[in-house]
Structure formats: C-alpha cells, structure tokens
Amino acid sequence: MMAQEKETKLPVGSSCILEGPLDPCSIIILGATGDLASKKLIPALFKLYSNGALPEHFLICGCGRTPLSQGAFRKRLEALLGEGKMGQVEKLTSFLSAVYYHRVDFDDPSSFDALASWLHEKEPEMGLKGRLFYFALPPSLYAKSARLVGSSTLSARKEGRWLRLVVEKPFGHDLYSARELDKILHSYFNEDEIFRIDHYLAKETVQNILIFRFTNSLFEPLWNRRYVDYVEITAAESIGIGNRAAYYERAGVLRDMFQNHMMQLLALIAMEPPASFETSTVRSEKIKVFQVLRPIPLDRINDFLKLGQYGPGRVGGRPVPGYRQEPGVDPGSIVPTYASMKVFLDNWRWQGVPFYLTSGKRLAEKNTHIAIQFKEVPHSMFRNVLGEHIMANRLVIGIAPEERISLTFQTKAPGPKICLRSVTMDFSYKEMGEAPLLDAYEKVLIDCIQGDQMLFWHQEGVERSWAFLTPILERIEDPSCPCGLTIYEAGTWGPRFPENEEAQ
Ligand SMILES: NC(=O)c1ccc[n+]([C@@H]2O[C@H](COP(=O)([O-])OP(=O)(O)OC[C@H]3O[C@@H](n4cnc5c(N)ncnc54)[C@H](OP(=O)(O)O)[C@@H]3O)[C@@H](O)[C@H]2O)c1
DSSP: BBBBGGOOOOTTTOOOOOOOOOOOOOOOOOEESHHHHIIHHHHHHHHHHHTTSSSSEEEEEEEESSSSOHHHHHHHHHHHTTTTOOTOOHHHHHHHTTTEEEEETTOOHHHHHHHHHHHHHHHHHHTTTEEEEEEEEEEGGGGHEEEEEEEEGGGOOOBBEEEHHHHHHOOOOOOOOOOOHHHHHHHSSOOOGGEEEOOGGSSHHHHHHHHHHHOOOOTGGGGTTTEEEEEEEHHHHHHOOTOHHHHHHHHHHIIIIIIIIHHHHHHHHHHHOSSSSSSHHHHHHHHHHHTBBBOOOOGGGGEEEEEEEEEEEEEEEEOOOOOSSTTOOOOOOOOOEEOOOOOOOBBTTTTTTOOOEEEESSBBSSSEEEEEEEESEEETTTHHHHOSSOOOOOOEEEESSEEEEEEEEEOSSSSSSSOOEEEEEEEHHHHHSSSSOOOOHHHHHHHHHHTOOOBOOOHHHHHHHHHHHHHHHHHTSSOOOOOOEEEEEEBBOOOGGGGGGOOO
C-alpha cells in the first residue's frame, strides 16, 4: 500500500531553505591516492561538478607521498571516472582541467610550504576565496598533518578568505586520545573551522528524521515513554572487513560504528525539539542526549551488551571466510565484529524505554533502519473475538539499502468475519523520483564548502560519546572480563536480546 503522498507531486506543498552561491575555493585532499579519495571523494566531486553544484571557480589539489606527475594523476582519475560515463567526456575533460597533484612529504615541512606557495600564486588568478583541507589519511596521521598544515603558510589567515579542515572518523581511539587530538586541532583551527564528518548524517533519510519529527504534529505527541515500547537502531552489513584488517583489529565494531554513526542516529531519534533549525541549537540538543546516556553497569555488562564475531558461512549464496581467517587478522582475535547494546536515557521523555543499538558485519543482509515500536493498545475491546494480543504499531525509518519510511497498523480484513490484517503504509524516496538523491559524500562536501556544520560532530559530542563508550571498551578489552563473544555464522543475524529476538 502506498502512502497518499505519492499523489501529491512536488513542488506543491514543498519548500526549501534558500542557499546562496558557493564561494569559489580550493579543495585540498591529503591522501588523494587512497581508497576514500578514489571511491568516494573524487566521484562525489565529479558528480557535483556534472550537476553544476560546485562553485563556478574551484581547484582540486590532490596531495600524497606517491610521486605522480599532474598528467599521471589526471589519467588515474580519468580511468576512475571514465568507466560508464559515456556522453560525459566533455564534462570529464573540463573537470580534470581543475585537478592538480602535489607530492608532499609528511617528514618534511618544507613540502607543505611549497604547496602553500603554489596555492598563493594560483588562487588569486582564479579569484578563490576559501581553502578546504580534507584529511583522507590514516587516522594516525591526523595530528601530524594538522601540525604540518597549521604551522605552514597554508593556514595563514587573510581577510576575506576562509579555511576549513575536514576530518574523517575515527576521532580518536578512546576518550583520552580524542581529547589529545582535539587539543592539537584546536592549536591551529577554531571549532567553526573543523568539520568532523559522519557521512551517515548526510543520508537523505537521516536528515529527514529531523524534518519528519519536527514538522509533523502527528508523531511528536507519541514520541515518548507513554507510547513507545522500545526503539531499535540497526546497521547491519553483509560485507566483511575486506582489506581493512590493520584498522579493524584495533577498532572493532564499537569504535567503528557505535562511537559515531549509532550515537548520531540515537541522538536524532531521541533529542528534544530544537528551538530553531540552526547548527548551534540542533547540535546542542543532540549533545543533551549523550549527557543523559545511563552508564552501563560494568558488573552486569552481559545484560546490556551482546558481542559477536563472524565465523565462516555463506552470504548471498557464496561461501565466505570467518573474521579470524581474513588476511591480516590474528587467528586468535577476540575483536567483536558485531554488537547489540541496550541503552537507556535518563530523562523525562525516555525513562524506562530501551534503545537497542545493533551493528555487525557479515550479517544476513545490508539493512540500516530505525524502528519505533509502539505499545499495544491499553485495552482490547476485541478480546473475545481476537484474543488479548493485538499487534502494536511500528514505524520504520529505512536508511539502507533503501531510504524509506513505513508505518504498520491494523485494519479489518475484507469479508464477513472480523479478522485483523496488518498493513504497511510505505514512502520511498526512490519512488518519489523528483530529484536526484545526493550521495552522502556529495552532501558532506557541499556542506563543507558552504560552511554548514549542522551535520558534523561538535567536539563536545565526540567527548560525551567516548565518555560513555570508553569504560565499556576498557571492560571488554580486559582479558579477565567474562564478556562473552559469540561466534556467529556469516550470513545470519548474530546474538540478540531475548526480548527483542523476533524483530528484524
Ligand atoms: N575507505 C573508505 O571507504 C572510508 C570510509 C569512511 C571513512 N574512511 C576514513 O578515511 C580515512 C582515509 O581512509 P583510506 O581508506 O582512504 O586510507 P588509505 O587508503 O589507507 O590511505 C590514504 C592515503 O594516505 C596516505 N598514507 C598512508 N599511510 C601513510 C603514511 N604512513 N604517511 C603518509 N601518508 C600515508 C597514502 O597516500 P600516499 O602514499 O600517496 O601518501 C594513502 O593513499 C581514514 O581515516 C578512514 O577511517 C575511509
């Protein structure tokens, strides 16, 4: 059953926040030869360019240790972007003409000064007004790179020119390292110049959580302990760790998914209505959610946390190795690739409502969603005919693979008898088909160029999130902890809490 919404075509009833033209700027990617740059950043920049969404004047400067000529770097990108881009040859050629490559040596600050001199010459010619530094680097290099950029003339302040620094997750390894990293970033950059990315926040449905909650009066009155039984936030992946063993062995699922994405989804679902749609008010309401996270009792950790690690199994009909058999993984590794955590928020709205946060790799399918499970009706007038139990309403906000919202409710099945039938009213972004969906990295890049930090982490949020997770990490990483690690067969769903077992 499709929501009536489908009949109401945009732009009737649609309204948009007006955004001005983007400042012409330089986009400097440190780590331009790496995986993130090739898979996400460069394709996103090209797509934005193809759709006329980048500033009229810009340059992209890829930087890395790899010695590459300008021509060789452009050729690389041409090969990367050329596949399946028939008909876009002219666009690709003009896009590549704005792309440059500079070799930098992270042990030689003068290579950063040389990059600065080149930019100082190039930017005035093109009328560029801003510099966006994107750290597409291994996290171990963030502090060093911030020092190199910050202490060179690359970050010299100048009237009329903005500077922004984009940092990818993870922001530290625990509370202490996050604070340490922050201290270094803040030695050179102000908080309003630091963009800590969580690309989950840039997905349409994730942004839509705010719109859905705070522009419809229908759901907000029900959004509390009186009507909500529990909330599930699930980010299931069917892929394994691929070639990221070195990173994953140090991170595990709690650092990889919980400290950032899961916490942000929790904040969006649980936050109070901000007074205005502004970066400071929205971010401050989210921080208040982290403030009221009830610490997990470490002496009863198993009642609140289920940990798992994928063993061999089948995914999509194909046999796949277990985590311990992945290249680069310690054959005796106890790093969790799956966690399900029951958390409570100690405030008026959510007292007593469990939030189940679940994420794992090599699960049965890729599926990221948030489910609001409402309570059953308090009294059933149909008790005699239907029994006591009537299935409660469920609202599901799907994030991946498809961005959709569905609401399940009860109706009478047609016919002479009184029979209930659950139906689902479904809204799909894809089926709306009105405008091309921005990929998360496209949105992130546009927001950085625009200077809009709403979808980025504030340092206080980072620290509060780590403050909640660090004692848990210390506990489960203590070899004496009887924390329990279930080895689940790849392609299945991992261990769950008994009360929440049937939901998926
Ligand atoms: N890959 C993804 O899909 C993805 C998704 C989300 C977040 N991230 C985050 O994005 C960041 C970059 O990830 P990535 O996968 O692109 O990393 P990567 O491929 O391992 O490294 C990126 C680049 O950094 C440079 N580099 C590596 N080690 C270095 C060293 N010791 N000294 C100086 N330069 C070094 C390399 O370029 P040169 O050798 O040319 O200097 C490399 O191409 C990480 O923080 C990651 O967590 C990645």
